[in-house]
Amino acid sequence: MSPRRDPAQVAAGDKLDQVSEPIERLDLVKYAGASGDFNVIHWSDEAARSVGLPGVIAHGMYSMGVAARMVAAYAGDPGAVKRIKVRFSAMIQPGQTLTAGGEVAEVDGSRVTLRFWAEDDEGNRVLSKGEADLELS
Amino acid sequence: MPLNQALVGKEYPPIRYEVGREKLREFALAVGEHDPVYHDEEAARAAGHPDIPAVPTFPVVLSFRAGALVYADPELGLDYSRVVHGEQEFVYERPIRAGDRLVAVGRVAAAQTKGRHELLTITTRITTEAGEPVCQATSLLIARGTASRAADGEGR
Numbered sequence: 001m002s003p004r005r006d007p008a009q010v011a012a013g014d015k016l017d018q019v020s021e022p023i024e025r026l027d028l029v030k031y032a033g034a035s036g037d038f039n040v041i042h043w044s045d046e047a048a049r050s051v052g053l054p055g056v057i058a059h060g061m062y063s064m065g066v067a068a069r070m071v072a073a074y075a076g077d078p079g080a081v082k083r084i085k086v087r088f089s090a091m092i093q094p095g096q097t098l099t100a101g102g103e104v105a106e107v108d109g110s111r112v113t114l115r116f117w118a119e120d121d122e123g124n125r126v127l128s129k130g131e132a133d134l135e136l137s
Numbered sequence: 138m139p140l141n142q143a144l145v146g147k148e149y150p151p152i153r154y155e156v157g158r159e160k161l162r163e164f165a166l167a168v169g170e171h172d173p174v175y176h177d178e179e180a181a182r183a184a185g186h187p188d189i190p191a192v193p194t195f196p197v198v199l200s201f202r203a204g205a206l207v208y209a210d211p212e213l214g215l216d217y218s219r220v221v222h223g224e225q226e227f228v229y230e231r232p233i234r235a236g237d238r239l240v241a242v243g244r245v246a247a248a249q250t251k252g253r254h255e256l257l258t259i260t261t262r263i264t265t266e267a268g269e270p271v272c273q274a275t276s277l278l279i280a281r282g283t284a285s286r287a288a289d290g291e292g293r
Contacts, residue, residue, distance in 0.1 A: 001174040001184060021169050034160075034167035036201055051218070060222045061197050065168030068193040073172070078190045078232045085226035129224075 004077040007110045007136040014104040016116065019070040023058055025094045031062045053091070058098070060088040063126050067100040067118045071132045074102075074114065083133040089125045096120045102130060110137035139284070140248040140255050141214050149206040149243045153266070154199050156237040158189050165192050181234075190232035197225070200261035200274035203243035207259050213245070215257060216283055223256070224277035230270045238266045246275065255280040 021027075028042045037059055040047035045055045064086050072078045092098055102116025116130035158178070165175040170192050173180035181189045208217050233239065240263070247258035261274040 001172045001180075003184075027167075027169075031167045034164040034198075036198055061194060061225065062168065064225060065170075065192065065194040069168060069170050072193055077184065078174070078193060079186070081193050081229060081232075083226065083228045084193055085224065087224045088222050 001073065002076045004080050005075060005134075005136055007107065007112060010104055010107050010112050010136070012104050012107055016070050016074045016102040016104075016114065018099055018101040019066060019073075020097055020099045021066045022097045023062075023092060023094050025056065028056060028058055028062065028094065031059055031065075035059065035061060037061065055093055057091040057093055063088075063092060063098055063118055066098055067102075067116055067127055067130060070100045070102065071114060071116065071134075075134045075136065080134050080136055081132060082135050083131070085129075085131045086127045087129040089128040090120070092120045092124075092126045098126060100127070105131075110135060112136055139214060139250075140257060140280070141212055142248055144210070144213050144245045145248055147210075147245050149203065149210070151240045151242045152199065152202045152206070154202070154239045154241060156191070156233055156235055156239060158235040160198075161189050161191050161195065161233075161235055164195050164198065168192060168194065186232070186234060188235040190234045193227060193229070193232075195233055196227055196261075196263055196272045196274050199239060199241040199263055200243070200259075200276065203241040203261045204259050204276060207243045207245060213257075215278075216280055219281045219283055220257075220278050221281060222276065223279040224275075226275040228273045228275075230272065233263075233271060237271070239271065240264050240266055250284040253282050253284050255283045 048056045100118040105115040106113040112134040114132040118127040246260045257278045263272040
């Protein structure tokens with residue numbers, strides 16, 4: 001990871017480097033094991049369909065985890081991330097690619113606020129109203 | 138059964154969690170994070186961390202466990218089969234890191250009705266065993282359609 005970003009080099013409107021992650025069922029199985037969230041709707045099509053879903057869907061927290069990579073990479077240091085928040089606005093299924101992007105919303109000295117999102121192949125917002133506060137001092 | 142408003146403010150028993158390097162590596166890989174700072178002790182120390190830091194969403198492992206005590210509370214009246222995750226926030230004092238011995242306490246922060254849905258806000262306060270604050274996780278859960286069922290008395 002690059003060193004903590006210099007806040008003097010940050011301006012409102014700066015774009016974050018996007019992160020894209022193709023999602024396979026195996027990714028959801030790994031995430032289930034790593035996170036402890038074994039809800040059947042994330043690995044069994046049969047169970048997912050029985051509750052009205054089109055098939056297995058990714059954990060919302062998997063998508064947030066991918067988007068958080070982008071935020072931490074922009075900060076250059078996980079210790080500079082002071083707050084991160086998302087709204088889960090659509091589900092995403094294996095076979096799709098999750099793409100996260102964002103920009104600098106506000107700079108107040110060493111305090112930087114980011115806005116970010118994540119979407120599927122069709123441009124549906126999987127994560128919306130993403131916000132992160134960085135302390136880059 | 139509607140959410141029991143009387144439980145707003147209720148705290149649940151603490152869960153304890155010992156943070157291991159391999160678990161942090163496993164979680165980082167599971168979200169596709171390959172940066173050496175999250176995997177290699179030397180890279181982590183070179184970046185100023187005492188040991189491998191967790192990726193930002195790792196605290197969900199603790200808040201998920203602490204939250205399970207809340208969901209299972211029969212007095213709360215939550216129909217978990219109708220729950221979707223609406224929003225998630227983490228506020229950090231510092232990153233979780235390998236070797237941390239943590240305590241997580243779940244709390245019902247809010248319960249309200251919005252149209253046909255019920256909204257439940259659960260916070261999980263994460264500290265070290267010594268009481269040093271580390272992170273607070275806030276989850277907004279949406280129980281779909283449960284408000285109208287409660288109002289109509291369908292009990293379905």
